[in-house]
Amino acid sequence: MKSYLRPYSGRLTAIWLTSFTGIAIGIAIPLVGKQIVNGPVARGDTGALFPLALLALALGAVEALFVLVRRWLLADAVIGLETAIRDDLYRHLQRLPMSFHGAWQSGQLLSRVTTDLSTIRRFLGFGMLFLVLITVQITAVTVLLFQMYWPLGLLVAGSAVPVVVVSMRFEKGYIAISRQVQDEQGDLATVVEESAGGIRTIKAFGRGGHVFDVFDDGARKVYRTSMEKVRLSARFFTFLEVVPNLTLALVLLLGALAVGSDRLLPGDLMAFTVLMLQLVWPISSLGFILAMAQEAMTAADRVAEVLDTDPDIVGGAKAIDRPRGHLRFEGVEFRFPGAAEPVLRDVWLEVRPGETVAVVGATGSGKTTLTSLVPRLHDVTAGRVTIDGRDVRDLPLPVLRSLVATAFEEPTLFSMSVRENLALGRPDATDEEIEAAIEVAQAGFVHGLPWGLATRIGEQGMSLSGGQRQRLALARAVLSRPKILVLDDTLSALDVETEALVEEALRRVLRDATGIVVAHRASTVLLADRVALLLDGTVAHVGRHHELMAAVPEYRALLSAGLDADDADDDADDGLDDDLDGLDAEGALR
Known part of the structure; x- marks a missing residue:
């Protein structure tokens, strides 16, 4: 005082x-x-x-x-x-x-x-x-x-x-x-x-x-x-x-x-x-x-x-000169406070600059937890996560989180204009850069809103459909031009046609970034150069998609279940999700 x-x-x-x-x-x-x-x-x-x-x-x-x-x-x-x-x-x-x-x-x-x-x-x-x-x-x-x-x-x-x-x-x-x-x-x-x-x-x-x-x-x-x-x-x-x-x-x-x-x-x-x-x-x-x-x-x-609550996640003082985005998980373990068993244990995984790795596993296997360790939303309880050989705990938090951008499955939008939501990670972004990010995320629906990019969306983006919110969150992550791009099942709310267009644009973006993609759909897995299969809290297999399909029954079972669900959705919806997105864009904000 x-x-x-x-x-x-x-x-x-x-x-x-x-x-x-x-x-x-x-x-x-x-x-x-x-x-x-x-x-x-x-x-x-x-x-x-x-x-x-x-x-x-x-x-x-x-x-x-x-x-x-x-x-x-x-x-x-x-x-x-x-x-x-x-x-x-x-x-x-x-x-x-x-x-x-x-x-x-x-x-x-x-x-x-x-x-x-x-x-x-x-x-x-x-x-x-x-x-x-x-x-x-x-x-x-x-x-x-x-x-x-x-x-x-x-x-x-x-x-x-x-x-x-x-x-x-x-x-x-x-x-x-x-x-x-x-x-x-x-x-x-x-x-x-x-x-x-x-x-x-x-x-x-x-x-x-x-x-x-x-x-x-x-x-x-x-x-x-x-x-x-x-x-x-x-x-x-x-x-x-x-x-x-x-x-x-x-x-x-x-x-x-x-x-x-x-x-x-x-x-x-x-x-x-x-x-x-x-x-x-x-x-x-x-x-x-x-x-x-x-x-x-x-x-x-x-x-x-x-x-009086001291933050248990504090940044270091060593920045990285000319970061490349070489990401490694080295013997990583994570358990929530008070939990008897760890969520992740002895995880070893390397993602080289310009490479994209898809993380696949059953529900509750720790995929989201694994990706949250990169920007230090949580800290490892054993082992370490490194970027370009530097432990992420040694990096200043602002520096680390400028290197890493995450698009979450459940996107959070704020009660501000579309432009402000998109530029949250890069307030100095130009109009051309914003338009490029919108194109990558197939979020062109924003131009049909009453005031375009100046339209103020409701709290939590409730005036938009789930697919629209995901596309805006994806555009926000892409716009920040990170060295490491984390996509936590970001395409789950998109219809098949929109997902295909987004994936095609993402391939161009991921060529210049290190990518980690949490995937449930087989189509999303194909974005990646390699696939990491999480079983019982650890990375059990790493390889190319066709190699795992041929040699790992657990992987084949997971992907088969995903394909069956996709086929059923395609037959039942027949593009309904896309129509709903269009309806929301026209009427939800009136």
């Missing part, structure tokens, strides 16, 4: 200076009033009244000016601080590995970046300052009251004891209930986020009512916990309202008796009462500020959970 506050040290000094000066002026005004009542008013000296009245007026104006300056400086510092923490939190989230994001709910992360930081900002912008000021004000006024008339000062000081005791009990309960509310709000945000992302599936299965019930259960849980929090706060705030008002009544009663018995001057009682009134708001607001402090502490703990 100190590092965040350092740029605002000068302003913070000014804030504290204006705040404490304001308290001093606020205390001085009743003392001036005391002199007015005990002096000019008591003597009937109007000539001496006006200078003191003007002094009180001037003090009030200066106090108001200091409040204005304090609020302006504080708002600027606190909002800047919130922005800096939010930037660092989001930057840190980008550094954290896939294992972290896979374990955390997106709604919980969203609530930390938004709600929790706003809670911290509100406390820093109001609660923390006033907690200090209230403490100083209560102490100073109480000491002054003792000096003016100690019996009433003792009464005021004694009234603070039950407030302190009840506040400590309130604090313990409020910490737990605040954390529970914030966690449940994060769970509810996750339900909303997942429902928005999966709205097509929800509608397709007619499960809107079920999803609403899940949301309603979460919302009611938040409601019940929030009401429990409100009941706890209401009891505490009510107590804080009663104590200062009861104390004020007793001060007026006992003070009037003291004035009647000439033990206290009227001006002293007036000043004493005004000063006592200055304590009513601080004492009444103490519970609110303490509650705000507890919420801020809980929010800070939740934010710290993310910021």
